[in-house]
Amino acid sequence: MTAAVVEARGIGRVLPGPVPVTLVEGIDLSIGEGEFVAITGPSGSGKSSLLYLLGLLDRPTSGTVILEGRDTAEADAAELAALRLSKLGFVFQFHFLLPEFTVLGNVMIPMRKLGGSPEAELRTRAQALLEDLGLGDQAAKLPSQLSGGQRQRVAIARALANRPRVILADEPTGNLDTKSAQTVFDIFARLARETGTTVITVTHDEGLAAQTSRRVNLVDGRLVTPGVR
Amino acid sequence: MARPLLLDLALTHILGRKRQTIVSVLGVALGVGFFIAMAALMQGFQGYFVDTVINASPHITVRDQFREPAVQPVAAAFRGGAVLLHGLKPRDEIRGIRKAGTIVSALSEWPGLSVAPSLDGPVILRYGSADKSAVAIGIVPEREVRVTQLEDDMVEGHLTDLASAANGIVMGLGLASKLGAKMGDSLNAISPAGVILRVKVVGLFRTGIVSLDEGQAYILLKKAQILQSRANVINQIRIRLMEVDAAREVAARIEALYGYRTESWQEANEGVFGVFRIQNAIMYSTVGAIMIVAAFGIYNIISTVVYEKSRDIAILKSIGLTEADIRRTFLMQGLMIGMIGAVLGWIIGFGLTSLLGSIRFDVGGMVRNDRFFLAWSLSHYWIGGMFSLVASAVAAWIPARRAAAANPVDIIRGAA
Structure with missing residues (x-):
C-alpha cells in the first residue's frame, strides 16, 4: 500500500447551537496517491461536510486531518490557506468563476497568488492546462460566454493550476447534462491514472460512482464502508 | 496584466460599480476641496489680523497695575489665619x-x-x-x-x-x-x-x-x-521685541522682576484668539461632517461589493487566499477612492481658493479690507489628503473585515 496522501483520524464536526447538529463523526479514512474516490450516500449524510474537512476548508471539532504526513490540527488559518493553495484544488457544483476575469485570467488566479514564476510563464502554463481540457480556443472569453460543461472544465483547470496533490470535487456534475458529466469524470480518471493526482469526489450518481477506483459510503455522518484498508 | 492579483481584484470590483464609485470619489473630493478653500480663507484672515495687531501695538506693555491686590498688613502679620476687615478702602x-x-x-x-x-x-x-x-x-x-x-x-x-x-x-x-x-x-x-x-x-x-x-x-x-x-x-x-513669539516669556520675566502687570500681545488679544479657536473648530467640524458623509458613501459601495461578491470571496478563500488578502483587497478599494478623491479635491480646492482670491468687495468692521486674505499653504493640502485617506480607510475597514471573516463553507453551501 502506498503512503496516505490524505488521512482522517477520528474526525467529527458538530455545528454548535442551542441544539448541536452532528454533521459527521468518528471517521477514519486513509486515501493514497492516485486514488479516485467517490464519497456517496443519501442527502444529508454529511458527504460535503466530510469533503470540506478533508480539504481543510472547515475544521473538525474532533479528530485531525493529516495531509501528506503533516498534522493540520495545530495549523492556523493562514497556514491552512497556504496548504489549500499549493496542495489542494476544489471543484464545486457551481463553477464559481469570477465573471470579470477571462477564462485564462480565472485559471491564473491561484498561480498568481502562489507566485514564484514570471507572469508570462504562468500564462503559458494556464494556456497548456486549458488546451489539455479541450478549451484552448476559449481562453480569451469571459465565463458568461461558455456553456455549463465548459465552465465546469475551466473550474477544473483552475483547481489544477498549482499542480495540487489532491482534487476535491463537491457534486461537480450536479448541474451538468449526462455527456458533460461523463467528460468531467473522464478527466478525473485520467488525472488519477496519468499524474498520480488523488481525486476525491462527492456524488450521488451511481453510474458515475461506479467508475471510480474506490467508494466510501456515508450514512448519517458515519462511514459504512471501511475507511482504512 | 503585470498588476498584482489583489490590485486586479480590487479594480474589477470598483470598476464594476462605476456610478457609485464616481459619487464616492466626488464626495471625498468636495470634502477635501472645501477644506482647502476654507482653511486658506480662515488662516489667511487670522494671519492678516495677527500681523495687523502685532504691528499696530507694542508686543509687550508694562502697566501701572498689579495682578494681585496689595496684601493688608494685618493679613501679612497673621499669615494663614482668617482675617476679616470691615470698611476697607483702597489707598x-x-x-x-x-x-x-x-x-x-x-x-x-x-x-x-x-x-x-x-x-x-x-x-x-x-x-x-x-x-x-x-x-x-x-x-x-x-x-x-x-x-x-x-x-x-x-x-x-x-x-x-x-x-x-x-x-x-x-x-x-x-x-x-x-x-x-x-x-x-x-x-x-x-x-x-x-x-x-x-x-x-x-x-x-x-x-x-x-x-x-x-x-x-x-x-x-x-x-x-x-x-x-x-x-x-x-x-x-x-x-x-525682535522675536515676536518670545513675548509671553519675556513679559513673564519682566513681571516677575518688577511686579507690574505686564501683558504680551497674545494676552492682550486673548479674546480674539479664542474666537480664532472657535472659528477653526467650526471649520474642522464642518469638514469633518462632509468627510463623514463621504465616508458613508465609501462604506456603502464597499459593503455592497462585499455582499454581491460573497461567492467570489468564498472561492478565493477556497483557492487559498488568506483573510488578510481579502481584507487588503477591500481596503485597497477604499484607499483608491480616497486617493483619487483627495487628488481631485486638491484641484477643486486650488480652484476655489483662486476664485476667492479674485473677489473684491468693501467691508468695514473690526478690520477694514477689500478682499479675502488667503493663506496658500501646502500643509492644507496634506491635511486634506490625510483626512480623506483616514476616512476612507476607516470606512473600508469595517466591510473589509466582515468579508475576511466570512466562512466560505456557509457561502458555498448556500449557493449550491
Missing part, C-alpha cells in the same frame, strides 16, 4: 509706574528689546461743536517709532512732527473725520483733571483696526503729563 495713591526711568533704562539694556515710556489717559477732544472722547497717549516720538509701526501707518505728517510743533497731536483718520478736523486745525483737549490744552493736528494715521483709528491720539509725553496733571508720571512702558 488713594498717585498711580503710575514708580522708578519708571530706572526700569526703562534697565530694560533698554536687554538684548532684542526696544523700550518706550508713555502715559495714556482719557481726553475729550472738542472741535467746533463736535465732542469726541479718545485716549490720548503721551509718547516720546523718537523712542515710539522703534516700538510700534505707527510711523508706517501715518497717512499725513510724521510722528516726529510732534516734537517740532508747539502742541502737536497725531490722531486716527477715523477720529479726525468724526470731529471734522483736518491737518493743521486747532482743537481743544480736555482731561478729567480739568486741564484744557489747545492742540494742533500735525499728523493722521490709519492702522486698519477701527477701534484704534477712531479712538486714539498721540501727543508728547510732557504734554500728556501736563494735561493729566501727573508730572513726571508714566503709566505704560511699551516694548517691541
Whole structure:
C-alpha cells in the first residue's frame, strides 16, 4: 500500500447551537496517491461536510486531518490557506468563476497568488492546462460566454493550476447534462491514472460512482464502508 | 496584466460599480476641496489680523497695575489665619509706574528689546461743536517709532512732527473725520483733571483696526503729563521685541522682576484668539461632517461589493487566499477612492481658493479690507489628503473585515 496522501483520524464536526447538529463523526479514512474516490450516500449524510474537512476548508471539532504526513490540527488559518493553495484544488457544483476575469485570467488566479514564476510563464502554463481540457480556443472569453460543461472544465483547470496533490470535487456534475458529466469524470480518471493526482469526489450518481477506483459510503455522518484498508 | 492579483481584484470590483464609485470619489473630493478653500480663507484672515495687531501695538506693555491686590498688613502679620476687615478702602495713591526711568533704562539694556515710556489717559477732544472722547497717549516720538509701526501707518505728517510743533497731536483718520478736523486745525483737549490744552493736528494715521483709528491720539509725553496733571508720571512702558513669539516669556520675566502687570500681545488679544479657536473648530467640524458623509458613501459601495461578491470571496478563500488578502483587497478599494478623491479635491480646492482670491468687495468692521486674505499653504493640502485617506480607510475597514471573516463553507453551501 502506498503512503496516505490524505488521512482522517477520528474526525467529527458538530455545528454548535442551542441544539448541536452532528454533521459527521468518528471517521477514519486513509486515501493514497492516485486514488479516485467517490464519497456517496443519501442527502444529508454529511458527504460535503466530510469533503470540506478533508480539504481543510472547515475544521473538525474532533479528530485531525493529516495531509501528506503533516498534522493540520495545530495549523492556523493562514497556514491552512497556504496548504489549500499549493496542495489542494476544489471543484464545486457551481463553477464559481469570477465573471470579470477571462477564462485564462480565472485559471491564473491561484498561480498568481502562489507566485514564484514570471507572469508570462504562468500564462503559458494556464494556456497548456486549458488546451489539455479541450478549451484552448476559449481562453480569451469571459465565463458568461461558455456553456455549463465548459465552465465546469475551466473550474477544473483552475483547481489544477498549482499542480495540487489532491482534487476535491463537491457534486461537480450536479448541474451538468449526462455527456458533460461523463467528460468531467473522464478527466478525473485520467488525472488519477496519468499524474498520480488523488481525486476525491462527492456524488450521488451511481453510474458515475461506479467508475471510480474506490467508494466510501456515508450514512448519517458515519462511514459504512471501511475507511482504512 | 503585470498588476498584482489583489490590485486586479480590487479594480474589477470598483470598476464594476462605476456610478457609485464616481459619487464616492466626488464626495471625498468636495470634502477635501472645501477644506482647502476654507482653511486658506480662515488662516489667511487670522494671519492678516495677527500681523495687523502685532504691528499696530507694542508686543509687550508694562502697566501701572498689579495682578494681585496689595496684601493688608494685618493679613501679612497673621499669615494663614482668617482675617476679616470691615470698611476697607483702597489707598488713594498717585498711580503710575514708580522708578519708571530706572526700569526703562534697565530694560533698554536687554538684548532684542526696544523700550518706550508713555502715559495714556482719557481726553475729550472738542472741535467746533463736535465732542469726541479718545485716549490720548503721551509718547516720546523718537523712542515710539522703534516700538510700534505707527510711523508706517501715518497717512499725513510724521510722528516726529510732534516734537517740532508747539502742541502737536497725531490722531486716527477715523477720529479726525468724526470731529471734522483736518491737518493743521486747532482743537481743544480736555482731561478729567480739568486741564484744557489747545492742540494742533500735525499728523493722521490709519492702522486698519477701527477701534484704534477712531479712538486714539498721540501727543508728547510732557504734554500728556501736563494735561493729566501727573508730572513726571508714566503709566505704560511699551516694548517691541525682535522675536515676536518670545513675548509671553519675556513679559513673564519682566513681571516677575518688577511686579507690574505686564501683558504680551497674545494676552492682550486673548479674546480674539479664542474666537480664532472657535472659528477653526467650526471649520474642522464642518469638514469633518462632509468627510463623514463621504465616508458613508465609501462604506456603502464597499459593503455592497462585499455582499454581491460573497461567492467570489468564498472561492478565493477556497483557492487559498488568506483573510488578510481579502481584507487588503477591500481596503485597497477604499484607499483608491480616497486617493483619487483627495487628488481631485486638491484641484477643486486650488480652484476655489483662486476664485476667492479674485473677489473684491468693501467691508468695514473690526478690520477694514477689500478682499479675502488667503493663506496658500501646502500643509492644507496634506491635511486634506490625510483626512480623506483616514476616512476612507476607516470606512473600508469595517466591510473589509466582515468579508475576511466570512466562512466560505456557509457561502458555498448556500449557493449550491
